[in-house]
Amino acid sequence: MPSTALARQHNDPGFPSLWEELRWRGLVQVSTDEEALAAVLASGSITAYCGFDPTAPSLHLGNLLQLLVLRRLQLAGHRPLGLVGGSTGLIGDPRPTAERVLQSKEQVADRVRLIADQVARFLDFDGEVAAEVVNNLDWTEGLSAIDFLRDVGKHYRIGTMLKKDAVSTRLNSEAGISYTEFSYQILQGYDFLELFRSRGCVLQTGGSDQWGNLTSGIDLIHRVEGKAVHAIGTPLITNSDGTKFGKSEGNAIWLDAVLTSPYAFFQFWLNTTDDDVVDRLKAYTFLTRAEIDELDLAQTDRPGLREAQRRLAWEVTALVHGDPAADAARDASAALFGTGELGAIDAGTLEAAITELPRTHGEPGDRLDALLAASGLAKSNGDARRAIAQGGVYVNNRRVEDADAVLGEPDLLHGRFVVLRRGKRTLAALVRA
Template identity: 80%
Template sequence: MPPTALARQHNDPSFPSVWEELRWRGLVQVSTDEEALAAALAGGPITAYCGFDPTAPSLHLGHLTQLLVLRRLQLAGHRPLGLVGGSTGLIGDPRPSSERVLHTKELVADWVAAVRTQVERFLDFEGPAAAEMVDNLDWTAPLSAIDFLRDIGKHYRIGTMLKKDAVAARLNSEAGISYTEFSYQILQGYDFLELYRSRGCVLQTGGSDQWGNLTSGIDLIRRAEGAAVHAIGTPLITDSEGRKFSKSEGTAVWLDPAQTSPYAFFQFWLNTSDADVVSRLKVFTFLTREEIEDLERTSTERPGAREAQRRLAWEVTALVHGDAAADAARDASAALFGTGDLASIDEGTLEAALAELPRAAGAVGDRLDVLLVASGLAKSNSDARRAAAQGGVSVNNRRVDDEDAVLTEADLLHGRFAVLRRGKRNLAAVVPG
């Protein structure tokens, strides 16, 4: 994690315990016995883990919730384990709809390295609550099939396994389910057992859609060790239509800047609805209760100012990409949709911002009315010329009132781009042809 963002994180003095804070932030949708879990978190440092399967070269928004839960636990003095699923990533958590594609071992190994680096940025690996990274391939690979069936499989009951939501959905579908994916819950349960035995881990966190897999480990530890451990299932973060933001849903917001640029990431949070902004502030920022309640009042009293959304966008972008990237994204957004200096925006951020706009291919000497039509900002050349004559057209936030104007060398930002505007909010990019 960028050092400046890490330094801003702290315990919120408004809460007597991390359990109360997790509940206030809406991070507990389902859990094991609340009283016992609250007592465990209040009784001294414990070890907790969350697993991240390498099903892509990057984590996404759904994983960010878990990363921040681990970080909150660490700030409260508990020890987090970040597990990257080198073995479970080779199998695949069963989806409700269809069988996953099995990737090569070499590709999964590459993704393990990439995901591990991302997880490490959100945890502190020094001090009394130092985090540790683990890979479940380390204890799964040496295990023979016979040992796995004798030592682990004997504790599982088929009837219970069939009741898991994802398994039940697949059994009732045309696709069915392979034994490979059916066995996933055993592998995840074994992870919890191994971490309990080797590191004293007594808490696992995950999305509420993973509850069946979370309880798999709880049941296995109870049967194999006679011990009680805990799990927390967090609510899924969904869009306005109730779809979770994930790779499988095609709605992923990636943490890798090469897949979702910092500017696009910033804009995602900036576009949060008024109905969702307070809950997003609670889940995805380390602002205190007092700060969030102040923003909630501002949002209610002056919704048009969108102060809560702007703070949310900056805070989360800074957590994931660093302060400098958050500043650049904020400045680019202000310049595009206000009167800021577009020339001051660095080339990479500007290019990412323009990728979000309608565009037209253009070069020095092209007529602006032609470019306005090509970009969709005008219906016809006469419409474009009339808009310019009326003062309704600008290039790079500079008004152009000459209906015969052409694109000049001076208009090209970084020698490549220009931004057309019609009216206050209608924008388009001119890019090299």
């Protein structure tokens, strides 16, 4: 995370405790004993961890929620550990439907490095509660199968393991479950035990769908060390219509700028529905309750301005990609629809902004009426000429007044792109052939 974002992050002092704020922000779906956990969080600095398996080359929005929980804990004076699963990534957390395809050790190692770098961006590594990124391969790679079965496996009961949701679902499916994935919960439990022993870690956070794996470590520590530790399961975020949050036409929204551009990231948040925007502001930003209440009121009084969505989009984009990228995405979004200067947008942001638009190819000297027809903004050359005559056609937000106009070299932004617009909001892109 950019240092400017870290510097302006604070928990809301209007809450009597961190626990109350986590509850208000909708970040607690399930937990160990609530009263005891609230007391632990209020009693002094503790160490907490969350695990991130390298199942992809980037983290996504579900992972971002976990990182922000760790950051909120750190801001409250607790030490966060970001665990990257170099060993659990080799095994694979059981999915409800089918066995994961095992990745090579080399591919997992490459992804571990990428994920570790991403985790490190969202935590502060200075000060009394400096964060640490750890890799569970460090304490499992040298562990023999015999030692693992004797020292760890003997504390697990098959009956209990079979009751875990992910396991029972797979057992009842055609695919079944391999011993490899069945053992995943033991490995995750061992991680908690190791971090308890080596770093005094007493809290694990994760998604509520991981609750069986979270409690695996709690049970193991209780059996081996006779100590009580804690866990928080965050809710699985869904949209108000019940669809899975963080999916766009089947594709995850990634934190890696190459996989999801800052502009596309910004647009995802900008398109949040009115029913969902306040919940997203609570969970994914560091805005205070008073600020969020004010945006909620603005949404009710002035819904057409979409102030809450615009603030949400900027805040989360700045959080992940930095202020300049958030500013560029905001300005590009405005400029596409005529309220900003397209020529001031950098080439990368502009290219990302027009990715989803209908497009055609053209060169200087091509007639604009033909290009409008080719782009789909007009049904024919004649339709395009009528639209120009009526004053409804724009090239890079400049109204076209001549029905016989041709594309000029200066029209090509960054020597490559042209934004065509008919009316207020119907857009197409022209890219130099």
